[in-house]
Each structure stands twice: as C-alpha cells, then as structure tokens.
Amino acid sequence: MKLSIISEHFQDDSSYGLAETFRRxxxxxxxxxxxxxxxxxxxxxxxxxEDEKGWRAHFKKASEEIKKNGLTCEQVHAVFPTNKENQGxxxxxxEEVELMKKQIEATEILGAPYMVVHSINIARNYSDLxxxxxxxxxxxxxxxxxxxxxxxSLALENIFKSDPLRDRFCITGSSTPERLCRLIDDAHxxxxxxxxxxxxxxxxxxxxxxFVKILGKRLKVLHVQDCYGRGDHHNAPGCxxxxxxxxxxxxxxxxxxxxxxxxxxxxxxxxxHPELGWDYMKYAYKAGRALINLVEKAKSTx
Amino acid sequence: MKIGAIFSPAVQxxxxxxxxxxxxxxxxxxxxxxxxxxxxxxxxxxxxxxRNEWTKEFAERKKIIEGNGLFVNQTHxxxxxxxxxxxxxxxxxxxxxxxxxxxxKKQIEVASILGAKYIVIHPINHCKNDIEWEENRLxxxxxxxxxxxxxxxxxxxxxxxxxxxxxxxxxxFCKTGCSTPEDMIDLIDTLNASLSxxxxxxxxxxxxxxxxxxSPxxxxxxxxxxxxxLHVQDNVALSDDHCAPGIGFTDWKxxxxxxxxxxxxxxFSVEAxxxxxxxxxxxxxxxxxxxTAKASRRVIELAEVK
Numbered sequence: 001m002k003l004s005i006i007s008e009h010f011q012d013d014s015s016y017g018l019a020e021t022f023r024r025x026x027x028x029x030x031x032x033x034x035x036x037x038x039x040x041x042x043x044x045x046x047x048x049x050e051d052e053k054g055w056r057a058h059f060k061k062a063s064e065e066i067k068k069n070g071l072t073c074e075q076v077h078a079v080f081p082t083n084k085e086n087q088g089x090x091x092x093x094x095e096e097v098e099l100m101k102k103q104i105e106a107t108e109i110l111g112a113p114y115m116v117v118h119s120i121n122i123a124r125n126y127s128d129l130x131x132x133x134x135x136x137x138x139x140x141x142x143x144x145x146x147x148x149x150x151x152x153s154l155a156l157e158n159i160f161k162s163d164p165l166r167d168r169f170c171i172t173g174s175s176t177p178e179r180l181c182r183l184i185d186d187a188h189x190x191x192x193x194x195x196x197x198x199x200x201x202x203x204x205x206x207x208x209x210x211f212v213k214i215l216g217k218r219l220k221v222l223h224v225q226d227c228y229g230r231g232d233h234h235n236a237p238g239c240x241x242x243x244x245x246x247x248x249x250x251x252x253x254x255x256x257x258x259x260x261x262x263x264x265x266x267x268x269x270x271x272x273h274p275e276l277g278w279d280y281m282k283y284a285y286k287a288g289r290a291l292i293n294l295v296e297k298a299k300s301t302x
Numbered sequence: 303m304k305i306g307a308i309f310s311p312a313v314q315x316x317x318x319x320x321x322x323x324x325x326x327x328x329x330x331x332x333x334x335x336x337x338x339x340x341x342x343x344x345x346x347x348x349x350x351x352x353r354n355e356w357t358k359e360f361a362e363r364k365k366i367i368e369g370n371g372l373f374v375n376q377t378h379x380x381x382x383x384x385x386x387x388x389x390x391x392x393x394x395x396x397x398x399x400x401x402x403x404x405x406x407k408k409q410i411e412v413a414s415i416l417g418a419k420y421i422v423i424h425p426i427n428h429c430k431n432d433i434e435w436e437e438n439r440l441x442x443x444x445x446x447x448x449x450x451x452x453x454x455x456x457x458x459x460x461x462x463x464x465x466x467x468x469x470x471x472x473x474x475f476c477k478t479g480c481s482t483p484e485d486m487i488d489l490i491d492t493l494n495a496s497l498s499x500x501x502x503x504x505x506x507x508x509x510x511x512x513x514x515x516x517s518p519x520x521x522x523x524x525x526x527x528x529x530x531x532l533h534v535q536d537n538v539a540l541s542d543d544h545c546a547p548g549i550g551f552t553d554w555k556x557x558x559x560x561x562x563x564x565x566x567x568x569x570f571s572v573e574a575x576x577x578x579x580x581x582x583x584x585x586x587x588x589x590x591x592x593x594t595a596k597a598s599r600r601v602i603e604l605a606e607v608k
Contacts, residue, residue, distance in 0.1 A: 239579075245582075269549070269597070272601060272604065280597075282589070286586060286589040287582060287589070
C-alpha cells in the first residue's frame with residue numbers, strides 16, 4: 001500500500017515552492033502526494049487557474065517535480081465548496097462547470113487517477129435532505145459526463161455541517177455511509193467513487209471503520225486524519241482518539257487497494273516556525289507507515 | 303532552557319528504562335517529568351512493596367536515567383489526590399486520608415531519590431464553577447499543609463497545578479477549586495506564609511488554563527516568580543487533549559515572550575499524551591517525543607524573534 005501526503009501549505013511559491021516541497025516529501029519517505037489544485041496558505045488563495053495562459057504550464061511543472069522525485073500524484077483535491085455555498089446558491093452553474101473542466105485537465109496533467117470533490121452540503125441532521133440530494137444529483141449530472149470523458153474519477157467525500165442553533169457539528173447529506181452510497185450509486189457511473197475522510201466521520205459520531213465496511217468497493221480514496229471529535233482539526237494519526245486498529249482492520253477486510261493518504265493540516269505548526277511543519281510531517285509519516293503495517297497485519301490474519 | 307518531557311506510564315509499561323531513556327535523549331529531550339502514577343485513581347503496585355524495595359528500585363532507575371544523559375526535573379504524584387473519596391459528593395468526606403497521606407510521603411521521598419526538585423500533587427477537585435469553592439480551598443489547604451513537613455524533610459518543592467472539572471449539567475469543562483492564576487496564587491501564598499515555608503510553587507498546565515479561557519501567557523505573567531515548573535500541552539480550548547505544541551490553538555509566541563518577561567528559569571517540560579500513539583505502535587511514542595522536542599525548541603526561539 002502506498003503512503004501519500006497532502007502538499008498544501010508547502011507547495012506554493014510563498015511557502016517552499018514545488019521543487020523543494022516534493023524533494024522533501026520524497027526525502028521523508030512518502031510514495032505519493034495529494035495535490036491541492038487551489039491551495040490556501042495563511043489567508044491567501046493561490047489560484048493557478050486565474051492565469052488563463054499559464055495554468056497548464058504550472059501543472060506541467062508540478063507534475064515534473066513530482067516525477068523527478070520518484071513520487072506519484074495519487075489524488076488531487078478540487079476547489080471547495082463545490083457550489084457557491086457562501087452566496088447561498090445551491091445548484092451548480094456554468095462557472096463551476098467551466099472550472100471543473102480545467103480541474104480535470106490539470107488532474108490529467110498531474111497523472112492522478114482521482115479528484116476529490118466535496119458533496120454539496122445543505123441538510124442539517126434530518127432537515128432539507130431532499131434539497132440536499134437534489135443539489136448533489138444536479139452537481140453529479142453536470143460533472144460526471146466531464147469525468148467520463150477523462151482518465152480521472154470523481155471521488156465524492158463525506159462532509160459535515162455546523163449546526164449553529166445547537167452549537168455543534170452535525171450530519172449533512174453525505175455524512176453517513178448510507179447517504180454517501182446513495183449519491184454514488186444513483187450517479188450510475190464507474191467514474192464516481194468514494195473518498196472517506198476519517199476525521200469528518202469521527203466528528204459527527206460515525207465510526208470510520210463502519211464507513212469503510214459499508215462503502216466496500218466504492219472506497220478508492222482516503223483522507224486519513226485524526227481528531228478528538230470536537231472539531232475538524234486534521235491531526236496526524238495518534239493525535240486524536242480514532243480507533244485506528246478497527247479502521248485498518250476494516251480496510252483489510254474490504255480489500256482496499258488505494259493509497260493511505262494523510263490529509264493532515266500543518267498550518268498551526270508552521271505558525272510557530274515553517275520548519276516545524278516538516279517535523280510534524282515526519283511524525284505523520286511514521287504514523288502512516290504504522291497504519292499500513294496494521295493493514296498488512298490484518299490482511300495476513302484474515 | 304532545558305527541554306523536558308513526560309516519562310509516562312505508557313513509556314514505563316512498554317519499555318525498559320534504559321531503552322526508553324536512550325530514545326528520549328536521541329529525540330532531543332534533556333530532562334524528565336517522571337510519572338509516579340499508573341492507572342487513574344489506583345496507586346502503582348511498587349508502593350505496596352517494602353520501603354527497602356522501592357527505595358532501591360528508584361535509586362537504580364535514577365542511575366539508568368543519568369547514565370543516559372538525562373535528569374529528573376519533576377515528578378508527578380498519583381491522581382486524583384483524594385483517590386479514595388473523589389467520587390463522594392459531600393466535601394467533608396474529601397479531606398486527605400491517612401492512607402493517601404502515606405502514599406504521598408513515599409512519592410515525595412521518591413522524588414528526592416530521583417533527584418527531582420519538584421513533585422506535582424494535584425489540588426483536590428471538589429467544586430464545579432464557584433459552588434463550594436471555599437470548602438474546596440479548605441480541603442487543599444489542609445492536604446498541602448500536612449505534606450509540608452515531608453517536603454521540607456526531603457528538600458522537594460510541590461508544584462501547585464491548575465486543574466479543571468467537568469460540569470455535567472452544562473456539558474462542558476469548568477472551573478474548580480484551583481483553576482485560575484488567582485486560585486494558584488492564593489494557595490501558594492497562603493501556605494507559604496502560614497507555614498513559614500518556601501515549599502509551594504506554581505506548576506502551570508497550559509492546556510488546563512486554555513480550557514478556562516485564560517491564555518497561558520497571561521497566567522505566566524500573573525504567577526511571576528512563583529512559576530517554577532510547567533506542563534506544556536496544547537488543545538483546541540474545548541477539552542484536555544494533551545497534544546504537543548502546535549497541534550492546538552495556544553498562542554505560543556505570547557507564551558514564550560511571557561516566560562522571558564518573568565525570567566522563568568525552569569524546564570520547558572511537555573506533558574503530551576502518549577497513549578494514543580502507543581495504541582497504534584508503541585515505537586511511535588518516540589517519534590512523537592521527537593516532534594515535541596523540536597516544537598519545544600521552536601517555541602522557546604519565538605521569544606528571541608523580534
């Protein structure tokens with residue numbers, strides 16, 4: 001099983017830049033990367049697609065640097081939110097479709113088989129479930145034909161929502177395995193698969209291992225991250241209270257054959273010192289390898 | 303400033319002292335916060351053995367620790383301090399029992415054997431928010447006063463730590479008898495003045511303080527010269543996560559500057575939770591300790607950056 005890591009927080013030029021980022025990721029020992037198409041560093045958004053003429057060259061450069069260091073691009077992360085959630089717009093318009101076309105092309109340049117796309121989040125607990133489903137199916141109907149023409153699959157991720165009335169996080173339209181399976185299955189396309197974010201599941205009281213078992217063969221992509229169930233903190237495994245033995249056993253049980261991808265946040269560590277982000281990544285690497293060992297052990301005792 | 307780390311029950315359970323100390327030193331740790339407790343509310347079995355046995359054992363451990371280039375800066379006693387009565391609802395039943403006092407006598411002596419200047423013995427947590435705070439204060443003044451002659455005998459100082467409680471009605475963590483810098487100062491100053499003593503100092507737990515919505519740097523400034531030891535840990539201000547610095551929301555630059563401002567001359571000792579990494583793989587403890595050592599150095603450096 002390959003071990004990959006998110007490159008956001010490091011990859012843009014205001015941070016370490018592409019060449020140094022992938023050199024160091026390879027040096028730590030990772031096999032692959034999870035490339036963020038539009039990274040946010042600090043409060044600044046680095047959107048290569050704003051450069052109409054230059055964005056393809058940017059991704060070619062990124063691809064070259066990834067390959068030069070013996071890494072593979074295991075997956076990319078699309079811009080989120082997928083819809084104009086912050087403007088109160090639920091349904092996907094022409095602007096998002098055009099952006100998605102570019103993102104698919106960029107993913108192909110990077111050679112990644114999967115693009116993680118956030119589901120649209122409208123439902124809170126059991127309210128607005130129908131509208132949530134309708135908006136997600138609308139999104140999939142517009143995006144899936146684009147993916148089907150490409151070498152990239154759309155990996156739909158489980159998301160959560162904040163419930164301001166009850167001052168807590170809550171489930172939305174993709175937060176439970178059953179709801180995520182329904183969206184994927186109703187897309188009726190081999191180009192739609194599941195991305196499980198372990199922390200998002202834990203945050204809303206869904207066991208990641210239960211998620212794995214129900215997703216089964218749909219599960220192709222992971223966002224492995226830990227938390228204490230009180231916030232979406234994207235900690236390295238072991239810096240939270242997810243039961244990793246159960247999770248890795250479940251991966252072995254379903255025959256998961258994708259990468260073990262760590263979606264750890266380095267922002268807070270890098271605020272102390274940029275180099276501390278790398279030190280935390282070294283710990284994350286060891287934790288990731290330990291999880292892979294647990295998967296292999298579970299496979300051998302199956 | 304020396305970099306320290308908790309030498310926790312998980313470390314002591316999984317590894318022999320020589321191997322663990324070697325790995326701590328390699329990871330960049332210079333001194334230990336040695337845990338004398340094992341399981342919550344249950345004293346370690348070693349203290350049931352004869353005095354001759356446990357004194358010999360800890361003297362041996364000290365040699366191993368020092369042989370690996372480390373020293374014990376501080377120890378941590380069994381908790382909760384009133385482990386025989388902590389579930390009782392009546393505050394009067396929570397006065398320190400002779401059995402508890404006897405255990406802490408042994409643990410203070412062990413701190414001395416290990417060469418530690420300090421032992422942390424938790425204040426008793428009785429009140430939630432301010433209800434029965436005065437009664438809680440009496441419990442702590444009584445317990446610590448009874449420990450004072452022993453501290454004096456073995457030349458060990460007691461780090462009074464800031465604690466928290468859980469409020470089940472409001473479903474959140476809350477203040478208890480010794481939670482704020484003012485609570486700590488009150489206990490330390492009252493005990494030292496009334497007993498003509500210098501045995502009581504402050505141990506600031508950064509994470510416990512953040513849970514109370516008090517920034518650790520502000521606590522440092524209020525504690526001033528009373529502050530002699532630390533439990534450095536990070537969290538997201540909601541729960542007692544005991545993460546290494548950087549993994550939570552603490553303002554570490556402000557904290558480092560505050561330590562510099564008060565002239566703190568103790569160790570930068572991290573009390574990170576090691577159980578969770580150990581569950582994945584016991585060796586992962588040392589990778590996490592290595593990160594905590596590096597994070598500690600970076601935090602200390604923040605006070606030097608203009």
